Amino acid sequence: MPVGQAEAARAIGLPFAQVMSLVVLPQAFRSVVPPMMSVFIALLKNTTVAAGFSVAELAALRATINDAAGRPGSPMEVLLWVAFVFVVLVLLLSLVQNRLEKKWRIVR
């Protein structure tokens, strides 16, 4: 964000709060969408770490399903499903990212 934006907002007499809420932040959000979404995607994937501390999230659920008595099939199958769910979730998030980028894009 060029400093001139904030300076111009100050020059027309806006107080600090309105400089931020009306001028600076709306523009900042626009350029922040791609890095923010990649942080969210990383956050989603890092939930798997909780499996190491016995929180019943997706990767831990895998162990539960896998060790269930009388389940046919191999461990590979369950793991591939877990991976598949993550791929779908991440694709959904990137879809949201594309939508937001298009919505807030500046027409120049």
Place this chain on the structure above:
Amino acid sequence: MTSVLYDVPGPRAIARNRVLAVVTVVGVGALIAFIVYRFALSGQFSATKWGLFTYATIWEQILAALGKTLAAFGLAAVLSVALGFLLAIGRLSDHRWVRIPITTVTELFRAVPVLVMMMLLYYGLPSTGISMEPYAAVVIALVAYNGSVLAEALRAGIESLPRGQKEAGYSIGLRKSGVMRLILLPQAVRAMLPVIVSQLVVTMKDTALGFIITYPELLYLAKQLSSNVQFGRPLLQSAFVIGGIYIVMCLILSAVAKWLEGRTRRTPKRPDGPAATTATIPVQPDDPRLHRDGTVTEVIAVQGER
């Protein structure tokens, strides 16, 4: 100091800011004091709990585990940078049959969490008849994930270059490989160096996930040490020590990155020798124009030399 963003604080605002500053300092100080008090109360500072780290054998174990962490990180870092280049170039290929599969693979590797990838390799693959060491599973999972992230960073770097760079490369007769190798990649690497290094820091920290698939690295050892009953289960103590080692490793990596950045950003040295003069040369004492009796021919001759 003045700022354009807000009015210069008046006497009331200054007084209010001082009060807020004092309240903040006291609040944070109280929080720290409370934590220290709880630690002291529950005997976290006792000599028995820290005593574990006074034994040479323990430090030998820690060094061995550090070696394992660094072994996984080193191999994964080198291979993931290589894979990153490969995937980035493949994704920018002109041939659709190269571009589409590589794009799919990159997106898949980025979407699957490192831990799930490790589990796939370590717990999943044996059911298809391929069993592998935890080390291999850790390294392959890290390479797949970080390689694809680095590929995206490099691709962004290449695409951010002005199109004229590529066109100029072609116009002096370079082929596709030459343009990529000599023109585009060096600039992209320079532009993306901060991203590459921060991804390598992520790689280093992700080696800690190896403890879940029983790769005996630092965190695995920390867990082992913390269950030592003889020393009163020093959980926090080993977390502090091992966490400190991780912090130091990351700081070293960041320092290397800063040094590297300084090297690549340095302007190329000028060739030695007298600098070409572009300014007007001051009149020298022997200049005929300074002497009354200088002939017109002499003046013209001197001007011709310049």
